[in-house]
Amino acid sequence: MARIAFIGLGIMGSPMAVHLQNAGHDVVGYNPSPEKTRPLVDAGGTAAESTADAVKDAEVIAVMVPDSPDVEDVLINGIFGNAPEGALIIDFSSIRPDVTTALAKQAIERGYRILDAPVSGGEAGAVNAKLSIMVGGSAEDFAEVEDIFTTVGKTVVHVGPNGAGQTVKAANQLIVATNIQAVAEALIFLEAYGVDTEAALTVLGGGLAGSAALEQKKQNMLTRSFEPGFRIDLHHKDMGIVTSAAREAGVVLPVGALMAQLMASARANGDGGLDHSGLLRGVERLSGQTPA
């Protein structure tokens, strides 16, 4: 069992930290809004006053914050110089692969070890400890903390060196956006022809058109209820990551590029706070319908 600092106790980080505490680790959590530390403290963990305070005796430091600048801030201003030498940083956040690679270089130069370990599966995956986790970094570091990953996740795979986890997460977001859009276009098409859409989505889900996106998002779309879930604002950030990483690598993603535009359009039309299944509203607008 390890002394773990957990930085970022939001929707995702809080249940993950609690799972680790319940598994017997000694977890010290920090969150800018201190009331978020409550579930961890209730589970027997400790609340810290700052990142520096949380990491000072840590063997492992988990980070789960929203975006690239947040990770930069936590590492550079909170962890580096305050955590013990040799501590292993696990960055669960989904950020730009190039930022991850640059931060990993700095962390290693300062005597730390680091893995990028973005997750997929959303709030339900975090609560049920069924996250998919795509890990970049050294195989030795991965092996050392594999039990930590399997405590919070179900499908855990080491995919390559530092940055590779973020690259796979970027690919994940590309596929998810596209598969949601495919269901949205199919549904608006079927509605226009007066088909029994609930029956249709059942039979579509049973064949080669079946997908996790169809299963998990069809109720949102059928009932036009787009409570997040995963917000279009965040997916918009991720489509920026994947399209710019593709540009840098000279890879052309025709549908990915269009998806980035459709996600931007959803946001431009005020849907940024909705679940990404709200892409359906964009198909309605394009087809001259007024979204409900």
Next chain:
Amino acid sequence: MARIAFIGLGIMGSPMAVHLQNAGHDVVGYNPSPEKTRPLVDAGGTAAESTADAVKDAEVIAVMVPDSPDVEDVLINGIFGNAPEGALIIDFSSIRPDVTTALAKQAIERGYRILDAPVSGGEAGAVNAKLSIMVGGSAEDFAEVEDIFTTVGKTVVHVGPNGAGQTVKAANQLIVATNIQAVAEALIFLEAYGVDTEAALTVLGGGLAGSAALEQKKQNMLTRSFEPGFRIDLHHKDMGIVTSAAREAGVVLPVGALMAQLMASARANGDGGLDHSGLLRGVERLSGQTPA
């Protein structure tokens, strides 16, 4: 048990006819190339010399032919006037919804009953009797032959009036093409970054990016082996169906339209005879790579 005529004993029709014969029905089959009747005859069925000959005593007439003109030819020149009044025609072919609707009107005027029942699941689904079947027509006619559907299929759903089955099949092909393309773009992106792609596709398949297309097509893509399967030529036909049906209904499908273009491009580059997972080669070409 019913006297069934089965018109079209190709890759899909032949195993379906054999399943029906094995289930105790009395199946008379016809195929333009007569050697294709062999598996049905070996199972105890009968080979006919023509469609007219096959349908003359039929209670149920199954049709499984490639395209809209083939179905028109079989119905107008083979079934109408030759089959007994009241016979129930089941068209398993995937064709244009508007052609289906027009043919259904004619069939009913001539005293026949008719269901459109296109299938999804490919050769493996036909051989293993695990097809998804989307049925359009009257609920009474559907109920009467539901046992025939469950003999050849696993997920069988009545989705609406005549034409609705074809409309759902068109939506199926839209989603399948899009989900394959999403995996193809993700894979070329991941390869460019030197990620362990086999591990990456495993973790992607475990989360919200998971799909039947990813599971069933990832080996084709990883190994660049594009034996059909389902040919790009046929999927190109289907993208024409869905985009033109969408136009007529005033529905705008931004990704569907792009997919129709990418499928056309695959064909224009000589890939029409490959499995639709060969869409990967289009992403390679766009990215300046020479497909293997």
